[in-house]
Amino acid sequence: MAIASSSRSKPGPLSKLRKNRAVQRFLESTSGLIGLGLTLFIVLAALLAPVLNPYDAASARDYAARLQGPSLAHWFGADGLGRDILTLVWYGLRTSLLIGLVSVLIGLLIGVGLGLAAGYFRGWIETVIGWITDVMLAFPSVLLAIAVVTVTGPSVISVMVAVGIVQIPKFIRLTRSMVLSLREQEFVQTVRAFGAKPPRIVFLHILPASLAPLVVQATLAIGTATLEAAGLGFLGLGAQPPTPELGTMLSDAFKGGYSLSAPWTIVFPGLFITLTVLAFNLLGDGLRDALDPKGSQ
Amino acid sequence: MGRYILRRLIQLVPVLLGISLLVFAFLHLIPGDPAVTLLGDRATPEAVEQLRERMGLNQPLPLQYLSFLGSLLSFDLGTSIFTGVPILDEIKLRWPATFELSVVAMLIALLLGIPAGVIAAVKKNSLVDNLTMSGSLLGVSMPVYWLGLLLVYLFAVNLQWLPPSGRIGIDAGYSFQPITGFFIFDALIQGDFAALGNILSHLVLPAVTLSTIPLAIIARITRSAMLEVLSQDYIRTARSKGLKELMVIGKHALKNAMLPVVTIVGLEFGTLLGGAILTETIFSWPGIGSWIYGGILQRDYPVVQGGVVFVAFMFVLVNLLVDLSYAFLDPRIQYK
Numbered sequence: 226m227a228i229a230s231s232s233r234s235k236p237g238p239l240s241k242l243r244k245n246r247a248v249q250r251f252l253e254s255t256s257g258l259i260g261l262g263l264t265l266f267i268v269l270a271a272l273l274a275p276v277l278n279p280y281d282a283a284s285a286r287d288y289a290a291r292l293q294g295p296s297l298a299h300w301f302g303a304d305g306l307g308r309d310i311l312t313l314v315w316y317g318l319r320t321s322l323l324i325g326l327v328s329v330l331i332g333l334l335i336g337v338g339l340g341l342a343a344g345y346f347r348g349w350i351e352t353v354i355g356w357i358t359d360v361m362l363a364f365p366s367v368l369l370a371i372a373v374v375t376v377t378g379p380s381v382i383s384v385m386v387a388v389g390i391v392q393i394p395k396f397i398r399l400t401r402s403m404v405l406s407l408r409e410q411e412f413v414q415t416v417r418a419f420g421a422k423p424p425r426i427v428f429l430h431i432l433p434a435s436l437a438p439l440v441v442q443a444t445l446a447i448g449t450a451t452l453e454a455a456g457l458g459f460l461g462l463g464a465q466p467p468t469p470e471l472g473t474m475l476s477d478a479f480k481g482g483y484s485l486s487a488p489w490t491i492v493f494p495g496l497f498i499t500l501t502v503l504a505f506n507l508l509g510d511g512l513r514d515a516l517d518p519k520g521s522q
Numbered sequence: 523m524g525r526y527i528l529r530r531l532i533q534l535v536p537v538l539l540g541i542s543l544l545v546f547a548f549l550h551l552i553p554g555d556p557a558v559t560l561l562g563d564r565a566t567p568e569a570v571e572q573l574r575e576r577m578g579l580n581q582p583l584p585l586q587y588l589s590f591l592g593s594l595l596s597f598d599l600g601t602s603i604f605t606g607v608p609i610l611d612e613i614k615l616r617w618p619a620t621f622e623l624s625v626v627a628m629l630i631a632l633l634l635g636i637p638a639g640v641i642a643a644v645k646k647n648s649l650v651d652n653l654t655m656s657g658s659l660l661g662v663s664m665p666v667y668w669l670g671l672l673l674v675y676l677f678a679v680n681l682q683w684l685p686p687s688g689r690i691g692i693d694a695g696y697s698f699q700p701i702t703g704f705f706i707f708d709a710l711i712q713g714d715f716a717a718l719g720n721i722l723s724h725l726v727l728p729a730v731t732l733s734t735i736p737l738a739i740i741a742r743i744t745r746s747a748m749l750e751v752l753s754q755d756y757i758r759t760a761r762s763k764g765l766k767e768l769m770v771i772g773k774h775a776l777k778n779a780m781l782p783v784v785t786i787v788g789l790e791f792g793t794l795l796g797g798a799i800l801t802e803t804i805f806s807w808p809g810i811g812s813w814i815y816g817g818i819l820q821r822d823y824p825v826v827q828g829g830v831v832f833v834a835f836m837f838v839l840v841n842l843l844v845d846l847s848y849a850f851l852d853p854r855i856q857y858k
Contacts, residue, residue, distance in 0.1 A: 256659075360540030364834050365793050367800070368814075372544075372830055375818060376551045448663065455665055456800055460815060475668060479804070484671055485679050485686075495668030502663040 257511015336396020639744025
């Protein structure tokens with residue numbers, strides 16, 4: 226145990242080199258760099274939404290500009306209620322990004338916890354968790370999320386929970402497979418021989434060693450989660466007015482019957498959903514190249 | 523092989539039980555009394571009590587689950603609150619529309635995705651490869667319903683080349699007699715080519731929209747599977763024998779690269795059957811997806827419940843078929 230903890234607190238020259246190599250590999254990955262740039266742009270835009278906007282997303286309505294196309298006053302045009310679409314997009318980005326992040330966090334925490342338990346303890350615990358995973362994966366993800374929101378009622382929190390639940394089985398499977406391969410490795414066997422208790426082995430030794438693939442999977446999952454959340458928003462199950470959300474904006478335009486006569490009401494929200502998902506997909510690819518070179522081959 | 527199929531079928535039992543348990547729990551977790559939800563706020567207490575009795579809601583939960591399971595096993599999925607039509611009849615009516623759309627979307631994805639993946643692998647790191655991979659990344663990053671709306675705007679509203687929604691036009695639909703519900707098949711066996719053209723034109727936009735994600739994924743998987751196969755010794759042997767490159771790629775490499783592609787096709791097809799909710803809604807496609815969506819909007823819980831059970835069961839069935847197809851595709855896999 227002493228050996229293991231000392232190697233943890235003072236990273237040896239080898240691990241430093243590896244870290245540098247990971248950074249180097251990331252810097253060499255075109256997709257990673259584009260992804261990082263796009264992600265920074267999206268996150269900044271979402272954070273600065275109140276600064277960037279001349280209008281209030283919830284209340285500012287310019288009825289004269291109703292359904293007008295892009296102009297100097299309204300760069301992305303105005304929607305059916307005369308709201309500035311640029312403002313709605315910035316604020317909507319905030320909601321969508323928040324949903325993406327929180328839902329992945331939910332999926333990650335529960336999924337990794339169950340995955341660790343299943344992989345480490347085996348036996349009936351593994352059987353039960355495996356059964357739960359199989360059942361959850363038997364539902365197409367959109368449908369599972371819809372079922373959850375139908376129970377909890379449409380709201381931003383419900384979407385976070387629904388999309389988070391949909392993410393759980395992926396993290397269970399990944400973590401379980403990591404634990405299964407790690408638990409037989411020498412460093413884990415050594416710690417166990419020193420008498421370390423299961424929680425210590427799992428959280429201090431196995432979990433840190435499985436971090437790289439989990440970080441990659443989580444980054445990619447933010448993209449998927451954002452897409453699924455926008456889908457729920459489009460079905461009217463997401464953020465409720467006046468909270469702006471990108472999927473809900475598409476839904477308003479579609480249900481309001483002006484999506485085709487005023488295409489800017491759908492082009493920009495959809496574009497920013499795509500950019501957000503693309504950003505995290507590219508970033509995830511870059512991180513995989515950097516942290517988990519075997520997985521990217 | 524027979525024993526393997528039997529074992530896989532037995533393994534399905536706990537999963538199917540889990541699905542039924544989850545769906546049962548789902549209906550009971552909805553806040554409030556289901557009877558009040560079904561009847562509305564203005565229902566008299568007597569009416570609510572009567573419905574509770576009729577729905578078996580006064581029985582203990584385990585007993586309610588058993589009777590739910592019993593009705594599932596006898597294919598009794600209840601009736602729609604709003605139309606009063608039995609859920610199973612509605613599924614029978616709508617299922618062909620979803621199936622037809624999914625099959626055509628998957629055909630588009632296969633016909634474009636496999637060649638794109640093969641070319642990208644053979645010309646690795648070329649412009650074609652980069653374009654294919656960027657396109658495939660864009661494909662999985664786009665909300666499909668957004669793409670659908672843009673396609674409708676471009677091809678139906680602006681250019682007016684294709685119809686924006688529905689399965690068949692009013693004029694063609696007037697004389698057309700569906701037999702099986704699979705419109706392409708029905709038009710073909712009746713030799714009604716005018717209707718066939720009309721049906722196909724209605725299929726283009728939804729099928730292209732729905733094919734985006736599987737197309738992107740198939741192209742990616744084909745590329746990576748081909749890259750792995752192309753680096754193997756037997757390919758070098760085939761080349762050194764003097765075989766033409768087209769033969770090496772088309773016959774020797776492609777065949778062995780297809781196994782992961784089959785897995786993905788199966789998974790994606792399962793998703794298409796159930797995940798078409800958004801696409802079907804955009805195009806007013808009268809399938810299972812738009813029906814479930816209607817059920818959600820109207821709070822028609824038996825419809826949502828029945829639809830979800832049906833889609834989940836189909837999903838499991840398709841995955842089973844994929845597993846079984848391995849035996850035929852790869853004789854190296856042993857089934858004990």
